[in-house]
Amino acid sequence: MRPLIDIEHVTFSYPQENGQGIEVLHDITLQIPAGEFVAVLGHNGSGKSTIAKHMNAILLPMGGKVYFSGLDTAEEENLLPIRRQIGMVFQNPDNQIVSTIVEEDVAFALENLGIAPEKIRERVDEALRAVDMYHYRLHAPHQLSGGQKQRIAIAGVLAMHPRCIVLDEPTAMLDPKGRQEVMRVLHELHRQYHTTVVLITHFMEEAVQAERVVVMDDGKILLDDTPRAVFVQIDRLKAVGLDVPQVTELAAVLRAAGVNIPAALLTEDECVAALTAALEETDGNHTHA
């Protein structure tokens, strides 16, 4: 079966004033099947936002091809069919909310698509409930917290019933509480509606929760695997200026010091379990001796 997002040998450079562009994507090939939760990691300038903008034809590849559910993004007439199936959420929640009333903002995409008024009402209410913001439907955006605004932005995209949501560092401007709210909503959507989620982030804790992690560096894909397989490669990640989750790092340090625990630890719970096991083991050894 064809993947939902199919990026084939894409190169891209932003035009410069002197006519010579700086290439930010070098021959990228990436396939994302429908229903997957993918995190894209990379430090600033690695090309992770640029690749996201290729997925819904905001940017067009200079070399290679991008297909969304079989539609070529370079074809003008595919623009609307692609964009109604792929929702995009950006970093700054303030700069993507159009209307002065929450529910009207959620309705914005549906109004653009020319959907019948009763149907819009239905879908707006459904989307607001999905992100747990139904009670705030008549509020003005500036009365909401950052996390709440970002959930409204997600609801605005959800109302389109997209097959895929691409989020470009959606939690970068939020406080820890707002980050948790947004991540909880994303996982809920993935589980309930099997929406494909592409999460661009530089928070390791968020990437750990994905099914697959793609690490980008300098316009190339460096690693592409499960979170566990990616984060054990501590040295490679650090070499490109990325951190690993604190837990994974702790495990590595302990292993180096001779403690017998697995290397691929991702969450605090796993770490606690592994450490308890290791302690019991040493305890057992002592009593036997």
Added chain:
Amino acid sequence: MLKDITIGQYFPGTSVIHRLDPRMKIVLTIVYVVLLFLVENLAGFVLSVVFVLAAYLIARIPVKMIAKSIKPILPILLFTMLLNLFFVRGTVIWQWGVLEITREGVRLSVLMVIRILCLIAGTSLLTYTTSPMTLTDGIERLLKPLGKVHFPVHELAMMMTIALRFIPTLVEETEKIMAAQKARGADMETGSLIHRAKALVPILIPLFLSAFRRAEELALAMECRCYHGGKGRTRMKQMHLAPRDLWALLLTAAALAAVIVCNIFFGSLYG
């Protein structure tokens, strides 16, 4: 401090007037303004004052709000009054040098003041009882026929909506920049007028830069959400005329008719 700025002067409420269709309210306000300019005699003036006061009572807007909306035009009001007072010819009742006040002058200036007061009170009632967003929607739908002659109705309404949406955001941003510049030792409160105007430059430049960046990001986000102009667009909220809208229209039309009848039967104060 800047947070206290309210956009428009909307007074939330649930009165009949609040619930009137915004299109009808705009039309009725225009009819009332026409009515004010048709009035030619005392009966008509009494009627127009009673009409607007009754509307304030029904809308439960405190009448002292009229005073508030009149404040900014007080100089114009005074100027028109004095002009009428001293320059209308007729029976002289008071004289001092070249200045003279006539009976007709007094009468005309009083009537002129009443007319302007009613004008302000009537149009303010529209903004007191209609939220800026609803007003924008109403204007968009009223102007829709103009779209046929390529008047950019949808674009205008969209611009108004976005402006309303970003006022609080930019106000907040201005406060942040002011605080940041003050923390760096900028002095914005003392000195001559020119000095203070110059002190605004380091606030305006970052504000403009950020506004442009926001505009770019917003345009991108709108495109991602399938925005492609007003063509083929539907609206979630539909406007339907209710019986109360027709009653309001009927009442206003009756007032207009009464004014015209008064003009025919009671003659004109303007001779």
